[in-house]
Amino acid sequence: MKRKxxxxxxxxxxxxxxxxxxxxxxxxxxxxxxxxxxxARYAVxxxxxxxxxxxxxxxxxxxxxxxxxxxxxxxxxxxRINLQMSQYYEAARELxxxxxxxxxxxxxxxRRFVVCTGGGPGIMEAANRGASEAKGKNIGLTISIxxxxxxxxxxxxxLSFHFHYFFMRKFWFTYLAKAVLVFxxxxxxxxxxxxxxxxxQTGKIRKHLPMVLFGREYWQEVINFDALIKYxxxxxxDMALLFQTDSIDDAYDYVVAKLSRYALDEKGAIx
Numbered sequence: 378m379k380r381k382x383x384x385x386x387x388x389x390x391x392x393x394x395x396x397x398x399x400x401x402x403x404x405x406x407x408x409x410x411x412x413x414x415x416x417a418r419y420a421v422x423x424x425x426x427x428x429x430x431x432x433x434x435x436x437x438x439x440x441x442x443x444x445x446x447x448x449x450x451x452x453x454x455x456x457r458i459n460l461q462m463s464q465y466y467e468a469a470r471e472l473x474x475x476x477x478x479x480x481x482x483x484x485x486x487x488r489r490f491v492v493c494t495g496g497g498p499g500i501m502e503a504a505n506r507g508a509s510e511a512k513g514k515n516i517g518l519t520i521s522i523x524x525x526x527x528x529x530x531x532x533x534x535x536l537s538f539h540f541h542y543f544f545m546r547k548f549w550f551t552y553l554a555k556a557v558l559v560f561x562x563x564x565x566x567x568x569x570x571x572x573x574x575x576x577x578q579t580g581k582i583r584k585h586l587p588m589v590l591f592g593r594e595y596w597q598e599v600i601n602f603d604a605l606i607k608y609x610x611x612x613x614x615d616m617a618l619l620f621q622t623d624s625i626d627d628a629y630d631y632v633v634a635k636l637s638r639y640a641l642d643e644k645g646a647i648x
Contacts, residue, residue, distance in 0.1 A: 421489075423640065425491070425555065429465065429469060429559065430561055433462050433463060435503070439462075468591065483641075491513070495517070495520065496517025497517075556589070574618055577618050578615055587639075591623070
């Protein structure tokens with residue numbers, strides 16, 4: 378009678394184990410070490426992060442959708458709002474383009490400020506698109522969520538990452554960031570914005586991290602900062618953590634000035 382052969386599997390090849398509860402710490406570590414390895418390989422030391430809604434359309438898409446709504450006789454009001462909101466897609470696209478062009482003027486000895494987004498549609502696509510149109514490398518940090526697949530073709534292929542853990546994704550947003558631009562968005566954007574503000578407010582982020590809140594009308598309606606100050610839940614001085622504007626030129630000048638002053642001579646600021 379022949380004995381059945383048994384093939385031993387090394388632990389790091391055992392998919393059942395690697396996907397188990399017991400291996401969670403290994404999966405978390407892999408979402409640190411694999412991106413760290415790739416960032417080192419492509420010499421990415423610092424980023425400019427763009428945050429904002431995945432639902433915003435480009436102006437071209439929004440105009441087309443409005444025409445279709447008018448022809449169908451329904452959804453017209455929302456289509457008009459979407460067209461109005463498309464200004465933020467175009468602003469993110471232009472800012473990413475201009476900041477990428479500026480970063481490419483820096484000497485070879487200086488680190489480049491690479492545009493980084495969540496790798497999805499909307500504002501994320503707009504920023505990746507602007508950087509790509511300026512012929513610059515750009516980063517996409519996507520996340521697995523129970524929604525239909527999306528296509529953002531503007532992310533540099535070698536710098537496209539896919540995460541399971543939100544907190545590891547947010548770590549990479551923050552760790553390499555030297556500036557953050559926050560555009561109108563929903564729950565995800567609010568989460569990212571308030572976490573960054575909390576880290577700055579409590580001194581957990583020790584590097585100088587300029588933050589731009591783009592779109593005054595939207596943000597003043599969505600977050601009542603004056604009420605937070607009134608009720609004493611934040612200090613008036615905390616508002617200095619944010620630069621609020623509707624101007625592409627002002628946002629660009631602010632970010633470039635801050636990076637030129639604080640980041641170009643900075644060697645490996647630690648989060």
